[in-house]
Amino acid sequence: MRNESLFLNTLAFEFPSETKTFYFTLTDREDVLLTKLSHQLFPNNIRKIFPELSNGENLYTSFTRKLEGLTSLEINFATENFALVKRYFNREIKHYFTTRDILVEPTFIKDNQVWLRNTTEKPPANCAIYDRFTVKVNFNQFTNTPELVLSYDRKAKVYSNSVNAFLAANEGATAELFNRVVHVQYFQKGDRKITKRSVTKYDFLKEKEDVDYNNVYPIIGHKLAAYLGFNDEEEEPANQLQSKNRYTKYHNKINGFYNKFINNTDFRKLIQISNNGFDKARPLQIGKTSAKSNQLVFGKTSDGKNAIDVKPQRGVNNGPFSQPRRKNNIQMFFIVPEGYKKLTNDLSTYLIKNYKNLFKGLIHYTAVPITLASKTFNIPFTDYANPLAEIEKALENNNWVEGVKYLAIYLTPIGKHAIDKEQRKIYYKVKEKLLNLDITSQCIETDKMLKVIEEDKKVDEYGRSKSNFAYTLQNMAIAINAKLGGIPWRINVPDHKELVVGVGAFRHEDTKIQYLGSAFSFDNTGAFNSFDYFHHDQTAELAGSIEEAVIRYANVNDKPGRLIIHFYKEMSEEEIKPIENALHNLGLDIPVFVVTINKTESEDFVIFDTGWKELMPYSGRYINLGNKTYLLCNNTRYDDDSHRPTDGFPFPVKLKIDCPSDNTLQIDTKTIEELIDQVYQFSRIYWKSVKQQNLPVTIKYPEMVAQIAPHFNAGNIPPNIGNDNLWFL
Known part of the structure; x- marks a missing residue:
């Protein structure tokens, strides 16, 4: 690795060299605000002053503030319960910012999120943009020292008009549109006027007294964004192939925050952070995936050997690893808005x-002929807002020919991310209807497609004809091949029989219900044997499906040597126990390894490489954070310097490796390296796009199943398509 210089978004600090005096009592007070402590936050030496205190009782503290009636106790931060020390530092950090008239919101784990008004970006109409930074007090499990983790979170948009003003100006609008709000309160303290700003849920305000709703401002969430007609997510680039470098943006944001608020004498009076700035990664922390772990196998070249490449976008030009089986009469028809029939x-x-001699036709990517069905099979519709009835009627009236595999290209005016939830349902219902008829479908959002095609009529900065739609067609082609049962590419590893289970989750905003999707693989090449989905609380059903998978696996391959579970969060005892019981019932005494994989890219810990101007570390690099937790860089920056901005700049993913079947087991280095390699490899077989993904398909595919399937009739996946079908791509 050339000129590599890795550092994290952490700031090491030292505990105070001397003890601090804290004050405690067993009873709360009405005349002064005390902090309640549960037994997890008790000082180690608390029974020195309260010998009869039990873990079931509460304790109250003013921390370092001396109050009459409270008992003092010396606290040594270096040897003390870190949870208590963290609570103290969090209190001090919050006070540091709020006394500077800065909005601070506690995160769900009680860290401080600091809101700063962003005055450089143009906000949506009647909104203010806030940059949000989390200052987290953490104990570094690798170095056994305390640290601050400084992270830059998503931006927030706050409506400029108050709740009262908004409801008065928008007839028909109700308070149901509001989720979180900024509550501004004014107090008089002597000659001083004090302003207090806080973030809270709108529903919580009804429990307070004398709320002035002229000083309550809505934060733009899903419902309010839909009502106002704009997206509450960060804006994407207009060009779908243009990728923002989040590393440079993130780095600039946290550096600016550090220099303005942290790197000064006042803050160091609270926390003795190092003068060296952000922490460099230590050599013993740094690891690398195996040399060939990024290699993919594609179709055969002229010498009869399979092409090997590390980039899907380049490798697919060699054709697919394998073609769809038992399908060689595939006919394509169009479902299209009436006004766009000529576009077909x-x-x-x-x-x-072909398209501009770059996209070479579907046959190049599927290796089987795909022809046009008679135009009588095409389905034009006139109701753009709700075409379901027209499409269903036409599908029922078409004379489908036995032995023909039909492929529907659906030019939809409604995307699956449409703001209107009723329109989103229509999108899924059309997909379900096609699945019921065993028709493979590929959807294109008509307006987006037309914009890209129109843009391709222009030239780039070098005078070359633009050809971005060729990449859209490439993505469509590999997804179509996978849906038909082909394999666009596979991982370049020797076949190794191993049972890998992936569990992802998706929470539906409409119903507030979380669903789990599961994927089962019987080897390490990325071929999947079945998909399913469950309600989030159906742990017994999930365990039962794993038990069935083990039985099916054993029928073909003998018993597995180990079970590997890729899980979207840390598995609880309640979730792992039914799985262990299922294995016990089968008489299998095998280790169960759980790799927790953050569903979203890690934004609490980020690793930068200052040896490269774009700051993104090499692909396959990982950092040991301690406690069997790792930060894995999963991108397309390789030694050959072939990375292009259009490849994207994905952040690292955070992994945690456990063996819950034997908590005493010391997981050896070889096993850890194998499990990290496997996560890295499974991220390279995402057959919805030729762009590299940073999350493995063991998490991504189940999440996609869990996102779509609940929209189907009675929430059931059509049984005729089989559990191993990649219909959701």
């Missing part, structure tokens, strides 16, 4: 033949 002529030419 051009689109069919692109799909069957």
Whole structure:
């Protein structure tokens, strides 16, 4: 690795060299605000002053503030319960910012999130943008020292008009649109006017007295964004192939915050952070995935050997690893808005033949002929807002020919991310109807497609004809091949029979219900044997499906040597116990390894490489954070310097490796390296896009199943398509 210089977004600090005096009592007080402590936060030496205190009782403290009636106790931070020390530091950090008239919100784990008004970006109409930073007090399990983790979170948009003003100006709007709000309160203390700003849920305000709703401002959430007609997510680049470098943006944000608020004498009076700035990664922390772990196998070259490449976008030009089986009469038809029927002529030419001599037609990516069905099979519709009835009627009236595998290209005016939830349901219902008829489908959002095609009529900065739609067609082609049962590419590893279970989750905003999706693989190449989904509390059903998978695996391959579970969060005892019981019932005494994989890219810990101007570390690099937790860089920056901005700049993913079947087991280095390698490899077989993903498909595919399937009739996946079908791509 050339000129590599890795550092984290952490700031090491030292505990005070001398003890501090804290004050405690067993009873709360009404005349002064005390902090209640549960037994997890009790000082180690608390029974020195309260010998009869039990873990079931509460304790109250003013921390270092001396109050009459409270008992003093010397606290040595270096040897003390870190949870208590963290609570103290969090209190001090909050006070540091709030006394500077800065909004601070506690996160769900009681860290401080600091809100700073962003005055450099243009906000949406009637909104203010806030940059949000989390200052987390953490104990570094690798170095056994305390540290601050400084992270830059998503931006927040706050409506400029108060709740009262908004409801008065928008007839028909109700308080149901509000989720979280900024509550501004004014107090008089002597000659001083004090302003207190806090973030809270709108529902919580009804429990307070004398709330002035002229001083309550809505934070833009899903419902309010839909009502106002704009997205509450960060804006994406207009060009779908343009990728923002989040590393440089993130780095600039936290550096600016550090220099303005942290790197000064006042803050160091609270916490003795190092003068060296952000922490460099230590050599013993740094690891690397195996040399060939990024290699993928594609179709055969002219010498009869399979092409090997590390980039899907380049490798797919060699054709697929394998073609769809038992399908060689595939006919394509279009479901299209009436006003765009002529567009199907051009689109069919692109799909069957080529586009600008870059996309070489579907056959190049599927290795089986795909032809156009008779135009009588095409389904034009006139109701753009709700085409379901027209499409269903036409599908029922079409004379489908036995032995033909039909492929529907659906030019939809409604995307799966449509703001209107009723329209989103229509999108899924059309997909379900096609699945019921065993028709493979590929959807294209019509307006987005037209924008890209129109943009391709222009030239780039070098005078070359633009060709971005070729990449869209490439993505469509590999997804179509996978849905038909082919394999666009596979991991370049020797076949190794191993049972890998992936569990991902998706929480539906409409119903507030979380669903779990599962994926089962019987080897390490990325071939999946079945998919399913459950309610989040159906742990017994999930365990039962794993038990069935073990039985099916054993019927073909003998018993597995180990069970590997990729889980979207840390597994609780309640979740792992039914799985252990299922294995016990089968008489299997095998280790169960659980790799917790953050569903979203890690934003609490981030690793930077200042040896490269773009700051993104090399792909495959990982950092040991201690306690069997790792930060894995999963991107397309390789030694050959072939990374392009269009490849993207994904953040690292955070992994935690456990063996809950034997908590006393010391997981050896070889096993850890194998498990990290496997996560890295499984992220390279995402057959929805030729762009590299940073999350493994063992998490991503189940999440996609859990996102779509609940929209189907009675929440059931059509049984005719089989559990191993990649219909959700």
